[in-house]
Amino acid sequence: MTSGIAEPRPAPRAPTLAGNMALGFTQIVLWGGSFFLMAVVADPIVGSTGWPQGMVVSALSLAILVSGLCSPWVGRRIRRHGGRPVLIAGTLTLALGQVGLALAPNLPAFLLAWVVIGFGMAGALYDPLFAAIGQTYGAAARSAMTQIAIASGFAITLCWPATSFLVDALGWRLTCVVYAALAVVLVVPLFAFALPAGTRTEPSPPAANAAPGKPAAPCRLPGERILAVTFTSAAVIMTAVSVQLLLLLQAKGLTAGTAVALSTLIGPAQVGARILELVFGRRAHPAWALLVSSGCVGLGLLLLAVAPALAWLAIVLYGAGNGMRTVVRGTLPLSLYGQHDYAAVMGRLARMPLLGQAATPLVCGTLSAWFGFDLLLKILLAIATLNILLSLIVARRTLGAQVR
CATH class of the missing domain: 1.20.1250.20 (MFS general substrate transporter like domains)
Incomplete structure (x- = not known):
């Protein structure tokens, strides 16, 4: 017979160096396949498709715009459900967009794929990762964030040459598929390994003047x-x-x-x-x-x-x-x-x-x-x-x- 008292949720394990290095590696792969991808693949895309270069290059701006619009919603999801499911969902969404790039038969489909990548960026890059780390570990998160940033600090140095090699060897479409495969096969398991499950914070109590049955609107904090x-x-x-x-x-x-x-x-x-x-x-x-x-x-x-x-x-x-x-x-x-x-x-x-x-x-x-x-x-x-x-x-x- 239960007492009716909720069992306290066990505290998450402390961040480890191995986990932080793994999370840093996820950022190298994810940034290489999104934010840093266009610098290498833009010219091959234009050369093989004949699409206008301005439209091709602006696709990254479109993805960043979508990511910015989605970020507050992603932050609320992390607060409610914890970081692991959100970051895994963001990674899978990003991979779906990369497959869309590889299969895009025309410019509208190409741009739509970047919209999907933008949703994935909002849920899988530094900002949602740091939100998950901070919510999980509190004051102990500072050193974890720094270690993650150290591990991912050579992202451009590694990703641009690697992407260039892949484009020369496989073409730009298969390069996108490779990044999608890395996201699914490597990044998703690393998020599952390094981020505790179910860590979330309870929603704030509703404001005194909030209508019954309706959640209070999120308020800006001082500064x-x-x-x-x-x-x-x-x-x-x-x-x-x-x-x-x-x-x-x-x-x-x-x-x-x-x-x-x-x-x-x-x-x-x-x-x-x-x-x-x-x-x-x-x-x-x-x-x-x-x-x-x-x-x-x-x-x-x-x-x-x-x-x-x-x-x-x-x-x-x-x-x-x-x-x-x-x-x-x-x-x-x-x-x-x-x-x-x-x-x-x-x-x-x-x-x-x-x-x-x-x-x-x-x-x-x-x-x-x-x-x-x-x-x-x-x-x-x-x-x-x-x-x-x-x-x-x-x-x-x-x-x-x-x-x-």
């Missing part, structure tokens, strides 16, 4: 909007540099070969910054990491603008700041809003940066074509300055409240 704008400005810079870095370096007088060689410094700089954060930053509030991240990115862009001879240092500083940004966007909201609201907050915080990222390639391409790369670099510097100012405001409010 959430300014944090969203801060993350958006950083995400726009990251996307613009990812798309335009080689051309910006060449506009500053570097040869194409030198530009490519220097761009390879980003990966090691990202990983190095994340290792330093893991070793030395675990006792510091994440607001300090936010300041370091925005300052390094801004200084890197300034050096590129005024001292092209120091382009190597500019890229190292930018890479370090961007590497820190990936960790901060997971750890800072957790420290500000706590474990209970974390998954829902992460979903809301992801929307504005993703929408900004969706628009960035088109805007940057237009600005560089009409006004040149010098003006584009000045605009990026202005955005970096805004990001530093916003970061100072966030840090002042956060650290000031901590002192009080």
Whole structure:
């Protein structure tokens, strides 16, 4: 005979290094088959199909747009059902979209496949993964997030050459199938292995003025909007540099070969910054990491603008700041809003940066074509300055409240 008292749910096991490395590997595969895929396959697609290059390239922006619109909904699902089922569903959705790419007979079907990939990105990349980790482990999640980011830090360095090899050997359609197979055969089991089942938080009690039988609308938490704008400005810079870095370096007088060689410094700089954060930053509030991240990115862009001879240092500083940004966007909201609201907050915080990222390639391409790369670099510097100012405001409010 039962007592009628609910049994307490067992606490999830602590995050392990093996599990975090496995989760980092999932991000390499998933980013390589989505966000980083277009940079390699765009030209082969246009060459084999004759579809307009602008439409082919804009498909990635379409996927990012869909991902941004879905992110708040995904965050609520993680909060209600836990991270494992949502991330597995997101991975399978992404794989379905990749198969759709491989089978696409025409441009509309190709674009529809990228819409499906966008749904998968919303449920399987860094933001939902960090939401799941933070909701599961609470304060212990910070080191786990950093270890995941370290493990996945060479995603571009690994994925672009691997994708290029696959395209040369198999063609772009079978390359998409390979990424889909990796998602199903490797990523899904790794999520099942590394993420505890059934970890969720109970919904908040309804507001006093909520109508009976209706859930209260999700409310913005203090400082959430300014944090969203801060993350958006950083995400726009990251996307613009990812798309335009080689051309910006060449506009500053570097040869194409030198530009490519220097761009390879980003990966090691990202990983190095994340290792330093893991070793030395675990006792510091994440607001300090936010300041370091925005300052390094801004200084890197300034050096590129005024001292092209120091382009190597500019890229190292930018890479370090961007590497820190990936960790901060997971750890800072957790420290500000706590474990209970974390998954829902992460979903809301992801929307504005993703929408900004969706628009960035088109805007940057237009600005560089009409006004040149010098003006584009000045605009990026202005955005970096805004990001530093916003970061100072966030840090002042956060650290000031901590002192009080």
